[in-house]
Amino acid sequence: MTTALITGATAGIGAAFARRLAADGYDLVLVARDAERLREQATELHDRHGIEAEVLRADLSEDKGIRAVEERLGDTRHPVDLLVNNAGFGNKGRYLEVPMADELTMLKVHCEAVLRLTSAAAASMRERGRGGIVNVASVAAFVPRGTYGASKAWVVQFSQGAAKDLAGSGVRLMALCPGFVRTEFHQRAGMGTGNIPGWMWLDADKLVSAALADLARGKSVSIPDPRYKVLMGAVKLAPRGLLGGLTSRTGRKYGPQ
Numbered sequence: 183m184t185t186a187l188i189t190g191a192t193a194g195i196g197a198a199f200a201r202r203l204a205a206d207g208y209d210l211v212l213v214a215r216d217a218e219r220l221r222e223q224a225t226e227l228h229d230r231h232g233i234e235a236e237v238l239r240a241d242l243s244e245d246k247g248i249r250a251v252e253e254r255l256g257d258t259r260h261p262v263d264l265l266v267n268n269a270g271f272g273n274k275g276r277y278l279e280v281p282m283a284d285e286l287t288m289l290k291v292h293c294e295a296v297l298r299l300t301s302a303a304a305a306s307m308r309e310r311g312r313g314g315i316v317n318v319a320s321v322a323a324f325v326p327r328g329t330y331g332a333s334k335a336w337v338v339q340f341s342q343g344a345a346k347d348l349a350g351s352g353v354r355l356m357a358l359c360p361g362f363v364r365t366e367f368h369q370r371a372g373m374g375t376g377n378i379p380g381w382m383w384l385d386a387d388k389l390v391s392a393a394l395a396d397l398a399r400g401k402s403v404s405i406p407d408p409r410y411k412v413l414m415g416a417v418k419l420a421p422r423g424l425l426g427g428l429t430s431r432t433g434r435k436y437g438p439q
């Protein structure tokens with residue numbers, strides 16, 4: 183039996199990964215802060231698919247929480263074959279409007295936790311000669327706008343570099359870069375989404391299917407939707423200076439408020 187560990191499994195993209203992987207027959211380790219919600223989800227997935235689902239309550243903005251998940255990933259008696267580093271959130275407000283403590287919490291969850299959990303998983307996967315890791319970033323990684331995008335740019339750079347270092351080891355590592363996905367993300371951050379055009383929204387279940395197909399193909403970065411592939415292709419060609427002003431104006435007009 184193969185086992186997947188998913189952080190941020192209670193909602194949105196993480197919950198979609200849990201549904202899909204349970205349907206594929208994976209046993210699961212579900213990680214987030216809300217233990218009750220995790221337990222309900224574990225019971226539902228066990229009843230529906232007959233898989234084993236462990237609950238690991240951990241706050242990834244704290245050392246203690248990150249350490250608990252590192253320890254689970256290093257457990258050689260119950261190895262994890264697929265890690266999905268998905269937990270994350272947004273802070274409402276532009277640069278200098280967000281309290282520094284909240285900026286640092288974001289770096290802890292989006293960067294430090296991803297670094298430490300990827301490393302814990304990759305070390306034991308490399309010893310076994312197989313495994314997969316998906317680090318959920320964002321298309322925001324490709325545009326110079328805000329500290330959220332900067333933290334996700336770190337996830338993309340780190341994952342691409344580490345994937346190269348792991349080449350030939352049997353361990354696959356991929357950064358997943360979604361566009362807007364209908365989840366609890368914007369509501370939790372208190373962001374309005376009325377200005378985001380309908381065509382820009384992605385479905386979490388379809389996103390997960392495309393992401394797993396890209397991982398199986400051996401991609402190190404996945405932008406799993408044709409609309410965003412075209413958009414990000416244009417972004418890559420645009421001069422950085424022009425892009426900064428453009429994304430700031432467009433973001434204020436069409437992005438989360």
Ligand SMILES: NC(=O)c1ccc[n+]([C@@H]2O[C@H](COP(=O)([O-])OP(=O)(O)OC[C@H]3O[C@@H](n4cnc5c(N)ncnc54)[C@H](OP(=O)(O)O)[C@@H]3O)[C@@H](O)[C@H]2O)c1
Nearest residue numbers: 190192193194195214215216242270320362363365366367
């Ligand atoms: N939705 C989008 O438009 C979008 C676009 C691009 C990228 N993303 C990225 O996708 C990932 C998932 O976001 P989502 O849209 O699915 O958001 P969501 O619906 O709000 O889910 C976020 C998940 O992360 C968990 N989480 C948050 N802070 C945590 C912490 N400190 N420790 C442990 N778990 C924590 C939450 O569970 P608990 O509250 O129970 O801890 C929840 O399960 C994030 O990394 C986000 O940046 C989202």
